[in-house]
Amino acid sequence: MVEFFSKVAVEAKASDVRELLKLTKIPGMISFAGGLPSPDAFPVEEMKGVAVDVIDKHGYKAMQYGTTEGLAELRTLIKDIMAKRHVNTDISNILITTGSQQGLDLCGKVFINKGDKIACESPTYLAAISALKPYQPQFVEIDMDEEGMRLDHLEKQLQSEKIKFIYTIPDFQNPSGRSMTIERRRAMVDLANKYDVLIVEDSPYSELAYDQEAYAPIKSFDTEGRVIYLSTFSKIVCPGFRVGWICADEKYLSKYIILKQGLDLHTNQFSQYMIENYYSKYNMDQQIDQIKSLYRTKRDAMIEAIELHFPKSVKTSKPAGGMFLWVELPEGIDSKALLPKALEQKVAYVSGEAFYPNIPKKNTMRLNFSNSTVSEIHKGIKILGEILSEALL
Amino acid sequence: MVEFFSKVAVEAKASDVRELLKLTKIPGMISFAGGLPSPDAFPVEEMKGVAVDVIDKHGYKAMQYGTTEGLAELRTLIKDIMAKRHVNTDISNILITTGSQQGLDLCGKVFINKGDKIACESPTYLAAISALKPYQPQFVEIDMDEEGMRLDHLEKQLQSEKIKFIYTIPDFQNPSGRSMTIERRRAMVDLANKYDVLIVEDSPYSELAYDQEAYAPIKSFDTEGRVIYLSTFSKIVCPGFRVGWICADEKYLSKYIILKQGLDLHTNQFSQYMIENYYSKYNMDQQIDQIKSLYRTKRDAMIEAIELHFPKSVKTSKPAGGMFLWVELPEGIDSKALLPKALEQKVAYVSGEAFYPNIPKKNTMRLNFSNSTVSEIHKGIKILGEILSEALL
Known part of the structure; x- marks a missing residue:
């Protein structure tokens, strides 16, 4: 069959x-x-009080259908998290996703026509490949060194063929563990501007910096609204709640919102409230x-x-x-x-x-x-x- | 841009x-x-105790990554729900989805190539249109009468063109409120067998029967594993948890499972446990x-x-x-x-x-x-x- x-x-x-x-x-x-x-x-134990609190405070709203954009309170919290990460943004630039994984799927849906070229680090995140593959792009693998994606190799590709977006995990990359230097982050934005290409910055690990603070995200150097930034609560609260976010220019985010509706209408309302409540009660730092x-x-x-x-x-x-x-x-x-x-x-x-x-x-x-x-x-x-x-x- | x-x-x-x-x-x-x-x-109030119970019983497991198929305990519960709905199945035929909406998106991903024809009731569920449209099918609208989709009209279409699947909401349809009679349910399966076509049966409302018991689902008459059955806890527990399911033959379900990975890895673990716990503590009837x-x-x-x-x-x-x-x-x-x-x-x-x-x-x-x-x-x-x-x- x-x-x-x-x-x-x-x-x-x-x-x-x-x-x-x-x-x-x-x-x-x-x-x-x-x-x-x-x-x-x-x-774990903290979440008992959090769950009871959410129901006491928000009652049926934590169980009802929600908006596709996500809870305003949680998006406000994310705005503050983004500010700590050196990105000044507004809640109209933030969409809650069902894990970062859904953000990846949406990047495929919003941008990729069959045969479009996507540049990525070689190696790159396994589940990004499986999220994007159904949209039938051609992956253009760019070598890495200890400072992240090699921009000289990237620029050669940008010169010779039209790339839709550059997919990168600049912080403690999965799988290589490598981080992109601050100089390269700046330079990648310059390249994106010069060659008229978008950047999808996938940043699940930036808070997990053990030796010194993480570098400012590529998004913080974005001068033309070309960087689509993905992140998640999976590594700093827990992954079982499946709550992530996208921060992007409204001209792109509006399409993400429309297309997310077809995927799952909106992200789990109860878990959105729980994360918001957890942040309000505990010292996240x-x-x-x-x-x-x-x-x-x-x-x-x-x-x-x-x-x-x-x-x-x-x-x-x-x-x-x-x-x-x-x-x-x-x-x-x-x-x-x-x-x-x-x-x-x-x-x-x-x-x-x-x-x-x-x-x-x-x-x-x-x-x-x-x-x-x-x-x-x-x-x-x-x-x-x-x-x-x-x-x- | x-x-x-x-x-x-x-x-x-x-x-x-x-x-x-x-x-x-x-x-x-x-x-x-x-x-x-x-x-x-x-x-609402019941969910306080449920949340605390889930953490007491399952601890960190309710917060960790889970399997794409979904929680075995919840799939076992759904097996029992399906039995009450006159469908004898096994948990290997059940996949937990992030709301029924994700089931619809997956139907597009698993079956639709650009230009494929999908038969549906006229009118049909708005969000099914928006879930399937990105896969660029042609919708073939089939008239309804008070007994549901008109099978004489459907058969004419099946005779004249290749249809990939028939999408139907047989119970208290959204938007028309109409239900398909038991005779038509049986006859639709016969047509599907005769013309070698699949049926996607979308059944969010079957438990909400006010005058008499709901009819047995089309799936219960399925003799050749052609019916993909979608349902949800949204109308009988609450929609904010975004937990639904697909019941289908393993030969199809295996592709749903692989492709769901790319969408969101798995459905919210905490909410899956909450629904399972809620059913175990309360009399759902x-x-x-x-x-x-x-x-x-x-x-x-x-x-x-x-x-x-x-x-x-x-x-x-x-x-x-x-x-x-x-x-x-x-x-x-x-x-x-x-x-x-x-x-x-x-x-x-x-x-x-x-x-x-x-x-x-x-x-x-x-x-x-x-x-x-x-x-x-x-x-x-x-x-x-x-x-x-x-x-x-």
């Missing part, structure tokens, strides 16, 4: 990563595979400091364990924030081929190839450090180190 | 209805325009009986007021359930042209033309009775009756 499916559905395949994540639920498995925040970072301190320890533990156990020919990123380390094995080593051995010893990771929309680099892997304990990190990295050492013999 | 937009975005326009709904927030406005459940139908009794009174009040105040040449449906009445004015009367007069006297309704994907019948209007009080219904219908009488002079 395959003939019923759309072309998009025919091409949509269950990802290996998804299948892998099921395996990570096996008891005793040490998983560096997922991208889960630590449950220790969630304000303190809460974020706690998350940072928790994750900093885990990151340091993973780097330390890697230095101790990984062969010296293996290159690992040392991210200043976020949730991921990126590992490059010597050329010719396929990280996916090593995965069954790791799973057998109850350690999981994601092979890097899923993060390349076109030509995968098979000698890469992504390690998540936020969701394991320090002792799991030591144990798991030791096992991985042994597997890698054996493979490199 | 219009050149950045996709064709889909260029064609997406803010609907009149949406603009109208903003006006209905003016104090004193009696609104028959929206499709909101009555806040009196929401278990009793709760639904209360909603039915509340809405039955409002429906009866609206029908009574219409008999008293509307000119006799105006035809009105007498729905056996749901939330809407459908009004047909004499030919040549444009209901939209009368709307400013009504708004001036603080009564709102939706002109029927928005419910036709191709050629609008301008002499129609939809009246919602669930969201107004009985005294508002009497007052508002009297005013509308005066406006109609004047227009028909």
